[in-house]
Amino acid sequence: MTDTVTLGGAINRGLRRSLEQDPKTVLLGEDIGKLGGVFRVTDGLLKDFGEHRVVDTPLAESSILGAAIGLSLRGYRPVVEVQFDGFVYVAFDQIVSQLAKMHARSGGALRMPVTLRLPYGGGIGAVEHHSESPEAYFAHTAGLRVVTPSNPVDGYWMIQQAIACDDPVVFLEPKRRYWDKADLDESGSAPAGLFEARVVRPGRDVTVVAYGPMVRTCLEAAAAAETDGVMLEVIDLRSLSPLDMDVVADSVERTGRCVVVHEATVFLGMGAELAARISQQCFYRLEAPVLRVGGFHTPYPPSKLEKHYLPDLDRVLDAVDRSLAHA
Amino acid sequence: MTDTVTLGGAINRGLRRSLEQDPKTVLLGEDIGKLGGVFRVTDGLLKDFGEHRVVDTPLAESSILGAAIGLSLRGYRPVVEVQFDGFVYVAFDQIVSQLAKMHARSGGALRMPVTLRLPYGGGIGAVEHHSESPEAYFAHTAGLRVVTPSNPVDGYWMIQQAIACDDPVVFLEPKRRYWDKADLDESGSAPAGLFEARVVRPGRDVTVVAYGPMVRTCLEAAAAAETDGVMLEVIDLRSLSPLDMDVVADSVERTGRCVVVHEATVFLGMGAELAARISQQCFYRLEAPVLRVGGFHTPYPPSKLEKHYLPDLDRVLDAVDRSLAHA
Amino acid sequence: MTDAEPIPGAPPPITGEGTFVQLLTPEGERLHHPEYDLELSDDDYRSLFRDLVLVRRIDAEATALQRQGELGLWASLLGQEAAQVGAGRALRPADMAFPTYREHGVAWCRGIDPLTLLGLFRGTTNGGWRPDEHRFALYTIVIGDQCPQAVGYAMGIQLDGAEEAVMVFFGDGASSQGDVNESFIWASVFNAPVVFFCQNNQWAISEPLERQTRIPLYQRANGFGFPGIRVDGNDVLATLAVTTAMMQRAREGGGPSLIEAYTYRMGAHTTSDDPTRYRLGSDVEAWKLRDPIERLRSFLYKQQLVDAAFFAALDEEAEALAVHLRDGVRALPDPSTGSMFDHAYAEPHAQVDADRADFEAYLAGFAEEAR
Amino acid sequence: MTDAEPIPGAPPPITGEGTFVQLLTPEGERLHHPEYDLELSDDDYRSLFRDLVLVRRIDAEATALQRQGELGLWASLLGQEAAQVGAGRALRPADMAFPTYREHGVAWCRGIDPLTLLGLFRGTTNGGWRPDEHRFALYTIVIGDQCPQAVGYAMGIQLDGAEEAVMVFFGDGASSQGDVNESFIWASVFNAPVVFFCQNNQWAISEPLERQTRIPLYQRANGFGFPGIRVDGNDVLATLAVTTAMMQRAREGGGPSLIEAYTYRMGAHTTSDDPTRYRLGSDVEAWKLRDPIERLRSFLYKQQLVDAAFFAALDEEAEALAVHLRDGVRALPDPSTGSMFDHAYAEPHAQVDADRADFEAYLAGFAEEAR
């Protein structure tokens, strides 16, 4: 039975299913109750699961994470929403010093099955602090896992997989894709593991690696490139920590060229790790240096400028051209 | 007139000179007054400059940074000490959302000449949270500058340059080198710009890039390698944001090989950015992939294990060997 | 101002009347208060009324401009005009204010052209005005972050030995943030000249006050050792009186204080919000009876301080302001693409320079193609 | 417990006597309190004394072991034995405690072998015990972080409908952290079964209490709507009485409370610290007269509850404990290098696996060379 759902709607359904299947699943966040979250991702859950399992909290992100840790210690499986990317820094200490390290600190005795849901990325014309891409901060933090769906089907399955995971998972939701639609069959089982990358479009000329919001952009670029006879292979990483390097390296071994695309600032963004790794793993195969397309080394600009700041089809294709220019 | 000073002592003298020369310089931190800081880096400054300019604050790092921002808005030039690397995350929001972005937000009208002094790194047998290497979090953050001295002479000059800089500077102090000594001549002028890298040992075979605590380790490795006839060129980055790529690329163009060394976890550590960049800039010259030596993808271990976690002479030389193994 | 101590275990109902300072009833009756009172001239009354009306007009116009697509977002101050104008008018030129994102009324009092505010919500800037010139910090969007900054600034005043004070604005929701509570501690420990002005508009987006506190917010100050006062935030006179007194106290070395302005967010949280999902229209209706403008209008009428000409002139002024905003907003230039790179740092930064060069080369490539 | 309201502008002197609950004077005189009292058997008294003595002995032994180089660091509880034993003994087996890094006395009451504590300070582990089995969370070193966690755990108790409560420990310095104040808000809003137990030992490393607050710390609770009580933290009876009452209140749904245990850090902050740089020996001397053990010893003597045989047996027990620690700490095995990789994640993580494989290959390289 297949339904057409948006990404936001798919995550909502995934949350609902987790709430149904495991009574230990509880949701915490600001405005997730009656309002259903500012993006309506928790719409209807308060009504159906009650205010003990869908908890509107005081306006204090550090304590949201701290409380989630405490609930984990009590055997719960908390799913936390931080309303926007730019507000997660307030909770950074609880995330980095406590959530990420508790399992190791306890020598494996304690588990932190916390899912941190975080709408991220730009492109929605928002005011400051509502368009950030903080994924590298989390991926650099040992003890955390970081994943991000790019489409509704992944959104539905990955949120459930993240909640089921016994490690803390930062679940990054590409907010500008919340309204993207796809057909979802809830009756099947997850099409892929939570930490697997996927080739979402095969091609022989250049490997384009993306995740979250940029997957669609890269698919569009690939379609445009095809009209010029250039066949891009697009990889959706899905997981940023760990990285599924097998899929990436396998592709680059075939194409010999690679472009990594993300919204986050290039300097020490995910592209840095990917470029470093691909340059090493595919050292003798690379025909051009791995190129990176991403945000500039500036704070996210006022929204009137974001179309210039954010990678788009043209900037992806420009990098593809520069890659191909290497003989 | 030359004196022998430790790194901690040199920074102390640099702070003193800044306090003397600019009445707008104020110091904020925990235990920086009578105690002189847990590493005694502010020793004697309260006595000589008074409690209005050397302020022992409440135990609240987020507010230390917030207050520094407020003082900047009032025309002051605050120098903030956060006692240990592991306690800076509490202030992450003020650093990332406010300190880093204020100048851009104001369209250049406001300046944030804040220096954040942060002892960092391991190797002193400390308990948890006292051995972290958070530099990548800061270097990834546009709007911040990140520097780190590796020796007393740099410590003396760089702290003054950092304080004089009109941008926020994260000044990372390699705590396990606090007691390293060198001769300091206070009468001269700074031997290099704050954002310049330096070749601290020339060599023809492999470029070894390090900063902060690892510079000494790499110099020791270079001395050992020399006995085997391998000549390492060691670069002290000094600045992590911006990176002085000219010095690095120039060296790799000569050696064709590069190893990057740091204590921080390798995944998305500074080595990722350097490897990505070198692999691109020196694409046709590299004879081996850029190799990275650093912390594992685990939380910093209990101190009995840190000798295994931290890069040492052997691990640097092992990477050098692996680099040279590429024909 | 007396108030029952909180009863452990049994949260007292959170209400306004009887706990707050009021100088003007909703019916426009002028009250007097033993501690906080005001001597105002006729002109003062009229000018306060003018500010309230113009500020509301700015807000209405901005809301309309958002609907027309000229702004990406607008955070309406509807219902909070008196709290903001009262507080804003208590500031002296040399004092400093640290706002949230909703203090359009205070901005007005600080002499900031409201058009400048629209830039932020249109997305042409993340700031807009010169905080040093207007003594009005940039809007702060991350809840609570401005509070420790305000205390730091106030410590700077102390270092300078100046007779100035700081007012920092925040909401009922913000009162739960760690930074806000830390700033209470710092202000108290350093006896900093700062007035904490909390507009309790009863809502933090969809969350009612009960999610942030079990006792009246002004009592928070009891835990930190400085006075907490609740004022009728829909009464511009009371707000002006209390803020004037507390600012003067701070300037004179009396230290910090907390003022809770008891008010109501009449509109949506922002234009993106849909309050029908979480609150009753009847609550909003009840609060309409406490409208901050109507009560002053009644008072002015009763006192015969105004006539038809006054209102006509004010209407005209409001209309001109509206035209200024409507025309101005459309004329606001988009920032240049290069401006992204201009102000990331105050001094040159190699990475920014490289990014700028790459971007310019990229743009030049298009130009070339186009030729 | 009555207490003057804070006087705005003029911080009252921060003293102990007269503001706290005391059941045993420094001279060993047994007092009674209208609200908080205890019915204790002779055995109870003796067993409390035993705990105090053994806990102090653990501390002395650990300090010595640090000097001998067996521990990297030790955070002494000297002077705080009564606060910790009193609070620790108020916990029921099913209750949960969240400590800082100094709660060795509470750990003792939770049945944790003190040798386990030494592992953390020796650097063989960052944890050591099973929090789920002992209902005693791991030590928290980042100041204040445990407080929101404690509230979260308490919310879990509510979800489970269990009759349990949480006690969370923190210091006077910690009271300034945002997270600690946020946890007061959460506990109040959710009426969570949590007792905030603040050991005010007058110092946060080198900073005296005046750097954290201008009013007595127990009054912080006034700002959050739950009771705050100051207890003589050098009086194990008073501490036990007050914590027992507040824990029971919490278990029964009465909600949170704040207890300030007024005490003194007799030693250095840790073995790395040098208190002569910032405080007077005479202050420490004055506090010696309030020693928590001596007053109970006097009481036991006066009541003739003990004889020479009791002390001899206790000495012997303490000596055996010391031997256990001395021998045990040297025998603590260093963790295996592989253990770094074992518990970074609960489930397999490709990066950790790769790092482990690389590291093993690297080690194997040495082994090969050696052959």
Ligand SMILES: Cc1ncc(C[n+]2csc(CCOP(=O)(O)OP(=O)(O)O)c2C)c(N)n1
């Ligand atoms: C740290 C942080 N968390 C969440 C948000 C999202 N957010 C914006 S406004 C708001 C509610 C603020 O409520 P209140 O402080 O009462 O101010 P009001 O909007 O009512 O004026 C929230 C949760 C934010 N801006 N910053």
Ligand SMILES: Cc1ncc(C[n+]2csc(CCOP(=O)(O)OP(=O)(O)O)c2C)c(N)n1
């Ligand atoms: C967030 C944070 N900042 C700084 C430190 C360093 N530090 C360790 S203990 C301490 C003082 C704590 O004082 P208090 O809370 O009174 O506890 P006490 O040590 O007196 O038991 C400080 C500043 C820390 N551990 N965590």
Ligand SMILES: [Mg+2]
């Ligand atoms: Mg509000």
Ligand SMILES: [Mg+2]
């Ligand atoms: Mg203390």
